[in-house]
Amino acid sequence: MHPTSLMMTSSLIIIFVILTYPVLTTLSPRPQDPHWALSHVKTAVKLAFFVSLLPLFLFLNEGLETIITNWNWMNTATFDINISLKFDHYSVIFTPIALYVTWSILEFASWYMHADPDMNRFFKYLLIFLITMIILVTANNMFQLFIGWEGVGIMSFLLIGWWHGRADANTAALQAVLYNRIGDIGLIFFMAWVAMNLNSWEMQQMFAVAKDMDLTYPLLGLIIAATGKSAQFGLHPWLPSAMEGPTPVSALLHSSTMVVAGIFLLIRMSPLMENNQTALTTCLCLGALTTLFTATCALTQNDIKKIVAFSTSSQLGLMMVTIGLNQPQLAFLHICTHAFFKAMLFLCSGSIIHSLNDEQDIRKMGGMHRLTPFTSSCLTIGSLALTGTPFLAGFFSKDAIIEALNTSYLNAWALALTLLATSFTAVYSLRVIYFVSMGHPRFNPLSPINENNPTVINPIKRLAWGSIIAGLLITSNIIPIKTPIMSMPAVLKLAALTVTILGLLLALELATLTNKQFKPTPTLTPHHFSNMLGFFPTIIHRLTPKLNLFLGQAIASQTIDQTWLEKSGPKALTNLNLPMITTTSNIQQGLIKTYLSLFLLTLTLALLISY
């Protein structure tokens, strides 16, 4: 075997071994070392990151991609299920990024969760999540992808409900599971269709055999799966509710890695989607709707974590728009750059929350720039990267997406909604910075504000470096599969920057108005629409259970009795026989004398005729 490919495959197997070893050590009956979390788990992830750089550099240098089939699980004459790992462009780049972000988050979590008696278990859950995420990303067949898909869903449930004594946390965890389950229906439908019609779950065979087939139904199933996992409109409420979990969970799962699994699935299946215009248009419109709706909801939220959660949902909508433009590589680029600055935004929020004694409401923050200068600077850098400030990480992906949208001849409404959402991104980012970092403190002076801990500063610093240079690094080293459109009118080229600057100026104007004595409340109707999340959870979370419960009650108390008694049992017999009985008994009128005389007459006539 060629030494380069041998190096690649061995380093990838080593990554799996390094990550699974700490989980296996927890199975031993010996009591765990209290510093196990920091000494074993964080070290394992750090080591795995450095090992994963070798396949990355091999890929960048030689374009080496590899598929490893490790174990034949079930092989029939026509259908194979194997454990096979695919290390192509997407997984080779995503794995180091996921490991880098996880390493930083684990280090931060050792500070954030240090007062938690079960910190070791917390780190174990995060590590199991990371393993299942890498299984999902490196899967070469749908079965393995499904294992990873369900695994990340389960770990999300366990981690959101970490403080399970809290009723809201349990509700949020259940919400996440239910909404993801609805998405799983789409994925299972896709897998069933593919197993029946394309006769394999291996991706290479799927793409080869499906060349001229009509794939609308399975692709719609995939889109439903992505809607559930990546919180697109319709199945999105679980993402803001998932903020009930601790901040490291929100940073890892619900911003960088798990929620992009749906988009990643669509990127993997992009060879199937590129010829199906229905699927592409659905993605485009769904993504545009999602990005605008969630950006609108983020405008008036007051919980800092919810603002960042809606921001994540909005960026996921943007990734969906990119898939709809048939640009999976651009969507992947946005996944990579988004992971850095979104995780950093969450870590900065977590640092501020802990410093202010678990205060999450931005109405009670303020002046953090003088009190925690490093954290608020990184918050600003993250927000600038999010809004697509030129030459930071987000610029390379976001600007490219909007340019592609501008120069395509597709849906103009999608374009308008996306541009509006881009300006809203600038508005709510400025709102966060204005209320958190600027002005004077609005909280109790007795707060444990302390930035001197290296376990907090180093992760944020690493992610800040990532937010600044990741975009440049990735775009400089990756050869694009589709040529981007190089020349366009200046208006189109500068559209994203213009709407962002307009949004920023508008937000600054509104922020200065907030401080003046005009009126205490804003115009209530649009504010309520945005604040109550478009009334979507209010309606759906009450209507659907109510309808189901009424249906259940009707079936249990009426339908069964009605079916067995009135439609098929005793009453049915009665209802069938009674008309016949009444008709028959009503025929005779009770005229006995007439009947008797007629009888005697006919008897006499019969006797006379016969004799």
Place this chain on the structure above:
Amino acid sequence: MASAYLTHQQKVLRLYKKSLRHLESWCIFRDKYRFYACMLRARFDENKNEKDMVKATMLLKAGEEEFWTNQHPQPYIFPDSPGGTSYERYECYKVPEWVLEHWHPSEKAMYPDYFAKREQWKKLRMQSWDKEVAQLEAETPPRRPQD
């Protein structure tokens, strides 16, 4: 002595406090809040000497309706209060006292003083149990005939 019914004064004061809290949720900056809070206080003070209870109740009703239309959909709730972000967060770590009985002897040996004192406390509790029950029964008011 509290009963099931609120007095008029209690209702007015509750309305005043929740209006102030919701006003604080709307007016984020303290100087703006102080201005509108003083205006609100002036509005309440205008009618504070009303002697006609019917008119006072109508004013209270109008005030409650105005509160309902102008309330904040996400009022500021302190983190440890019901509905707050940290409320009940540590319930899952709270265990009842009798769990200490079930500790392994090697674990109990780590805190010999505490468990020794605990044994004494349990003995005292057994001795005074009857006296405590008798005292509680003496203090409990008799049940109403209609229960």
